Amino acid sequence: MPLVDKPLPELLKYEGRNPKPKDFEEYWDEGLKEIKKLDPEVELQKAAFQPPNAECFDLYFTSTFGARVHAKYLRPRGAPKGKKHPAILQFHGYSGSSGDWWDKLSWVGQGFCVAALDCRGQGGKSEDAGGVAGNTLRGHIIRGLDDPDPKKLLFRNIYLDTALMARVVLDFPEVDAARVGATGGSQGGGLTLACAALEPRVKRAAPVFPFLCDYLRVWEMDLAKGAYEELATFFRLFDPKHEREKAIFEKLGYIDNQHLAKRIKADVLMAVGLMDTICPPSTQFAAYNKIKGEKSTVIYPDFGHEGLPGLNETIFNFMREL
Numbered sequence: 001m002p003l004v005d006k007p008l009p010e011l012l013k014y015e016g017r018n019p020k021p022k023d024f025e026e027y028w029d030e031g032l033k034e035i036k037k038l039d040p041e042v043e044l045q046k047a048a049f050q051p052p053n054a055e056c057f058d059l060y061f062t063s064t065f066g067a068r069v070h071a072k073y074l075r076p077r078g079a080p081k082g083k084k085h086p087a088i089l090q091f092h093g094y095s096g097s098s099g100d101w102w103d104k105l106s107w108v109g110q111g112f113c114v115a116a117l118d119c120r121g122q123g124g125k126s127e128d129a130g131g132v133a134g135n136t137l138r139g140h141i142i143r144g145l146d147d148p149d150p151k152k153l154l155f156r157n158i159y160l161d162t163a164l165m166a167r168v169v170l171d172f173p174e175v176d177a178a179r180v181g182a183t184g185g186s187q188g189g190g191l192t193l194a195c196a197a198l199e200p201r202v203k204r205a206a207p208v209f210p211f212l213c214d215y216l217r218v219w220e221m222d223l224a225k226g227a228y229e230e231l232a233t234f235f236r237l238f239d240p241k242h243e244r245e246k247a248i249f250e251k252l253g254y255i256d257n258q259h260l261a262k263r264i265k266a267d268v269l270m271a272v273g274l275m276d277t278i279c280p281p282s283t284q285f286a287a288y289n290k291i292k293g294e295k296s297t298v299i300y301p302d303f304g305h306e307g308l309p310g311l312n313e314t315i316f317n318f319m320r321e322l
Helices: 024-037 102-109 154-170 187-198 215-220 226-238 245-255 257-263 281-288 311-319
Strands: 043-046 054-062 068-076 085-091 113-117 175-185 204-208 267-273 295-300
Touching: 024 154, 024 187, 024 245, 024 257, 054 102, 054 154, 068 102, 068 154, 085 154, 085 187, 102 113, 113 154, 154 175, 154 187, 154 245, 175 187, 175 311, 187 204, 187 257, 204 311, 215 226, 215 245, 215 281, 226 245, 257 281, 267 281, 267 311
Parallel strands: 085 113, 085 175, 175 204, 204 267, 267 295
Antiparallel strands: 043 054, 054 068, 068 113
């Protein structure tokens, strides 16, 4: 078969290229301590969309740097008082949003609560606390790369948003904290990995062709295009002779999910298209191969970064065993 990356036997052994900062573990331990100290000031606002089988809310909470973060939250309507439900945490693709209420109703119909995050500064209602209202899209991977403080990396704060949303949802009285899963595709796949790594109570994670993994490998494959084009833009504008290349990729290592993956305690089901030129399969396997717990893959040999036939049903069957 044609190949855009390594053969599958090599992918299953690949350990990644992007360097890991020496203080990586301390960096994320400090981040978790930071959100633990926060008062999230949780607010549920009843949404205009109210179908017969679900109660729908705009969920707001305060996260790092004082940003008000938004998510859509749905729970089954008319459930007996005191009944606890499993929950699904959903994460969207780069530049997108939490989407429509409608596409979450199948989960609610099966008795799940659903929380779908809007990433800061992207297509939804979450606030990128940078002094302006509205989106601040483009440049999110490299945001903060030239700041002396690595805590200013935007994706550090987005990753912590996923963990804080998980904590908020786990504390809801209608949610069974022992039965919570996470899923998403592309950026949403990367955020699924980050959420499961930073909130160990997440029991099942289903990342789909995860983004935000093994940046140096992307660069070496000449695939700093599309979703990863910001890497090429950064070098062209701010380091045209690559004098700081080693330091830049090391700093990106703080937000590289392959290094967070070993923290994951959840059972993992990862879907990969072997013809993916947006998020190359090797970058995805760099993270997958570091997961120490129960894990499996769904492989689509002829598919790239696109809809994968039958995958929604596979993920549903995986999650209903929560």
